[in-house]
Amino acid sequence: MEDYFEMVKVPFPTRVEGITMVIDTGLDFQNARNFIDSIKGCVNQLCIKLGWTTWAHMNPKVVKNKIQLYLENEFTVCSGGTSLEIAFVRNKVEEFYEYIKKLGLTTVELSAGNTDMKNEEKAKLIQMAKKKGFIVWTEVGKKDPIEDKKLKHIRGQLVVHDLEAGADKVIIEARLSGKNIGIFNKEGDVIEDELHEIVSTVENAGYSIDDVIFEAPQKSQQAYLIKRFGPTVNLGNIMPGDLVALLTLRTGSRGDTFGIGWLPEELG
Amino acid sequence: MEDYFEMVKVPFPTRVEGITMVIDTGLDFQNARNFIDSIKGCVNQLCIKLGWTTWAHMNPKVVKNKIQLYLENEFTVCSGGTSLEIAFVRNKVEEFYEYIKKLGLTTVELSAGNTDMKNEEKAKLIQMAKKKGFIVWTEVGKKDPIEDKKLKHIRGQLVVHDLEAGADKVIIEARLSGKNIGIFNKEGDVIEDELHEIVSTVENAGYSIDDVIFEAPQKSQQAYLIKRFGPTVNLGNIMPGDLVALLTLRTGSRGDTFGIGWLPEELG
Amino acid sequence: MEDYFEMVKVPFPTRVEGITMVIDTGLDFQNARNFIDSIKGCVNQLCIKLGWTTWAHMNPKVVKNKIQLYLENEFTVCSGGTSLEIAFVRNKVEEFYEYIKKLGLTTVELSAGNTDMKNEEKAKLIQMAKKKGFIVWTEVGKKDPIEDKKLKHIRGQLVVHDLEAGADKVIIEARLSGKNIGIFNKEGDVIEDELHEIVSTVENAGYSIDDVIFEAPQKSQQAYLIKRFGPTVNLGNIMPGDLVALLTLRTGSRGDTFGIGWLPEELG
Numbered sequence: 001m002e003d004y005f006e007m008v009k010v011p012f013p014t015r016v017e018g019i020t021m022v023i024d025t026g027l028d029f030q031n032a033r034n035f036i037d038s039i040k041g042c043v044n045q046l047c048i049k050l051g052w053t054t055w056a057h058m059n060p061k062v063v064k065n066k067i068q069l070y071l072e073n074e075f076t077v078c079s080g081g082t083s084l085e086i087a088f089v090r091n092k093v094e095e096f097y098e099y100i101k102k103l104g105l106t107t108v109e110l111s112a113g114n115t116d117m118k119n120e121e122k123a124k125l126i127q128m129a130k131k132k133g134f135i136v137w138t139e140v141g142k143k144d145p146i147e148d149k150k151l152k153h154i155r156g157q158l159v160v161h162d163l164e165a166g167a168d169k170v171i172i173e174a175r176l177s178g179k180n181i182g183i184f185n186k187e188g189d190v191i192e193d194e195l196h197e198i199v200s201t202v203e204n205a206g207y208s209i210d211d212v213i214f215e216a217p218q219k220s221q222q223a224y225l226i227k228r229f230g231p232t233v234n235l236g237n238i239m240p241g242d243l244v245a246l247l248t249l250r251t252g253s254r255g256d257t258f259g260i261g262w263l264p265e266e267l268g
Numbered sequence: 269m270e271d272y273f274e275m276v277k278v279p280f281p282t283r284v285e286g287i288t289m290v291i292d293t294g295l296d297f298q299n300a301r302n303f304i305d306s307i308k309g310c311v312n313q314l315c316i317k318l319g320w321t322t323w324a325h326m327n328p329k330v331v332k333n334k335i336q337l338y339l340e341n342e343f344t345v346c347s348g349g350t351s352l353e354i355a356f357v358r359n360k361v362e363e364f365y366e367y368i369k370k371l372g373l374t375t376v377e378l379s380a381g382n383t384d385m386k387n388e389e390k391a392k393l394i395q396m397a398k399k400k401g402f403i404v405w406t407e408v409g410k411k412d413p414i415e416d417k418k419l420k421h422i423r424g425q426l427v428v429h430d431l432e433a434g435a436d437k438v439i440i441e442a443r444l445s446g447k448n449i450g451i452f453n454k455e456g457d458v459i460e461d462e463l464h465e466i467v468s469t470v471e472n473a474g475y476s477i478d479d480v481i482f483e484a485p486q487k488s489q490q491a492y493l494i495k496r497f498g499p500t501v502n503l504g505n506i507m508p509g510d511l512v513a514l515l516t517l518r519t520g521s522r523g524d525t526f527g528i529g530w531l532p533e534e535l536g
Numbered sequence: 537m538e539d540y541f542e543m544v545k546v547p548f549p550t551r552v553e554g555i556t557m558v559i560d561t562g563l564d565f566q567n568a569r570n571f572i573d574s575i576k577g578c579v580n581q582l583c584i585k586l587g588w589t590t591w592a593h594m595n596p597k598v599v600k601n602k603i604q605l606y607l608e609n610e611f612t613v614c615s616g617g618t619s620l621e622i623a624f625v626r627n628k629v630e631e632f633y634e635y636i637k638k639l640g641l642t643t644v645e646l647s648a649g650n651t652d653m654k655n656e657e658k659a660k661l662i663q664m665a666k667k668k669g670f671i672v673w674t675e676v677g678k679k680d681p682i683e684d685k686k687l688k689h690i691r692g693q694l695v696v697h698d699l700e701a702g703a704d705k706v707i708i709e710a711r712l713s714g715k716n717i718g719i720f721n722k723e724g725d726v727i728e729d730e731l732h733e734i735v736s737t738v739e740n741a742g743y744s745i746d747d748v749i750f751e752a753p754q755k756s757q758q759a760y761l762i763k764r765f766g767p768t769v770n771l772g773n774i775m776p777g778d779l780v781a782l783l784t785l786r787t788g789s790r791g792d793t794f795g796i797g798w799l800p801e802e803l804g
């Protein structure tokens with residue numbers, strides 16, 4: 001409640017900017033509504049990703065009503081990368097774009113985590129999506145840890161490639177576990193030099209960390225990235241039940257980030 | 269949504285056969301209803317197990333209404349093994365069977381995970397349950413990891429014993445954690461030779477893997493068993509919130525099983 | 537259902553006394569209602585802690601309605617320690633007490649996990665809260681594992697200090713993960729000698745284990761403490777979805793505590 005922060009004279013709004021991408025892995029309609037009700041007015045720039053192909057395994061009526069509900073509440077809704085990749089393998093991407101447009105989706109996650117999509121092919125799909133009016137979030141990373149590890153020195157370049165090809169943001173893959181993939185090791189801790197390599201490559205190419213969305217499903221990962229890049233860092237793969245907790249991390253009002261953004265360092 | 273799979277010309281139905289046993293560890297009525305609403309028409313052969321004795325620690329009205337709801341939706345409902353084992357220790361199994369029959373349950377989980385039930389005793393309880401008209405799913409395994417480990421070379425024989433005694437299916441115990449029990453090690457990974465020993469013993473006795481239900485609460489375990497035995501392998505101890513994700517694994521449309529069942533291997 | 541236990545002649549009531557402190561980390565109103573509905577009449581001495589500052593990042597209407605609902609159902613409602621600590625750092629504790637009183641809260645968690653609060657300061661805040669009519673639960677422990685480890689030989693003394701200063705109960709910090717903090721190691725297992733040191737210090741000072749609440753979010757931790765101190769041990773940081781499972785542990789009717797409290801040892 002905002003008057004709490006007023007009372008304690010903590011000099012930040014409870015609403016902190018920065019993209020928060022929540023992943024919906026099969027939420028029922030009522031819980032989607034309950035969730036929205038509980039955080040109404042407390043978060044900006046919320047995007048709901050319909051995780052991989054989960055939405056295609058649910059009661060179609062529920063999915064349609066849920067998307068409608070998200071849109072009415074001014075969240076952006078994004079398709080999961082794997083659903084696009086299946087279309088890619090079947091040469092049906094154009095049909096896929098039309099299909100999700102009809103569903104009301106405004107944002108596309110364009111990944112190559114399961115498939116052998118070449119950079120030029122990805123660039124073409126980015127352009128196709130842009131022409132159809134979508135916001136395009138590409139993803140860098142592989143679903144398989146061994147394949148993903150091979151990218152460790154080129155992730156930054158892949159980010160730059162996608163941005164130059166027209167992507168609006170680039171997501172660093174971490175899957176739903178946040179373990180043994182992307183910038184996270186088997187324990188889910190950040191591999192600092194791999195993160196550093198991405199950041200410096202992106203910045204050297206004239207882009208910024210604001211052009212990147214980090215999938216960071218675990219609390220320790222969210223806290224690390226907030227301490228490193230500030231409360232407005234773009235974060236993804238947040239489970240709906242973890243959103244309120246993430247907001248407290250962003251405002252420096254949970255143990256892990258206590259005082260970040262408002263407390264003079266000597267008191268922190 | 270089925271038309272998604274039609275569009276991408278993926279040659280499988282979204283409904284994949286094979287038993288899926290969801291564990292209800294204390295779901296409230298409304299969430300049971302929301303859950304059913306969200307997966308209506310998307311899954312066959314769904315059984316809800318009322319986990320251990322959880323249902324005996326809840327508002328009785330809620331439990332009765334919930335069971336009614338499950339039955340109306342044509343799910344089978346199964347009692348948890350521990351609730352039967354308490355009755356066994358107190359010499360009240362017959363009363364227990366009558367009691368759950370009155371509740372509307374059609375399936376019994378008959379385990380010996382907590383108690384020192386002999387094979388002949390188990391066989392007798394199987395027969396008693398069959399005579400009362402129940403579907404009988406016995407379980408092989410112990411709740412305590414040390415006790416359970418002692419079974420490692422006889423699990424297959426115990427499965428065969430129960431099938432010969434009249435069990436309809438036999439469940440391989442993994443508890444709710446899926447760690448350090450049955451065919452899973454401390455990290456939750458499959459112990460391949462222990463799995464192999466079960467399978468070969470069962471098959472040598474003229475039964476098949478379709479006679480077995482694997483408790484497999486973790487995604488990696490579900491993916492392993494689907495890759496090993498196909499999309500229709502019988503799986504149990506699935507949390508309600510993980511069911512949609514499991515369906516995506518069964519149809520080969522999540523990273524971990526991408527292409528299984530529909531994509532030519534050279535493209536996978 | 538109570539008649540189940542009657543039938544199996546298990547000689548304990550399903551309602552087991554002992555404080556159970558559930559942590560609400562951002563529950564929506566409907567799920568709070570569903571939760572209460574499902575456990576109505578099945579648990580005594582239930583306290584809901586509004587975890588850290590989560591309630592200040594939610595729709596204020598939802599928070600107010602939720603608190604009202606908890607109070608109507610005769611649960612006590614407790615503020616999270618971090619929300620008080622922010623007020624402490626800003627010299628606004630008195631205002632904070634008035635603020636949560638207006639919200640209807642009856643219990644205060646008074647922690648020093650994030651801040652450098654001296655013992656005398658803590659004693660003063662305890663007294664201030666008591667004068668305002670609150671039940672006061674202080675907490676011993678630090679949010680940061682390294683800082684927390686420094687307390688390992690003085691936790692018992694800090695408990696005694698707080699009790700002598702007027703605290704009604706003292707909570708042993710374990711955070712929401714239950715790992716690498718307080719009496720739990722990195723794997724979440726109990727560090728027996730650290731636990732022993734707390735217990736003996738507390739008892740030597742004339743207090744008892746009933747004056748302590750153990751945060752114990754993990755099942756193995758709950759089972760350990762129930763086996764060690766009995767079914768009525770005070771437990772905290774229980775997630776709402778884990779409450780029913782905890783009740784089964786308390787009544788000795790789950791594998792991990794099977795028979796505790798009712799089964800003669802030679803049969804257990």
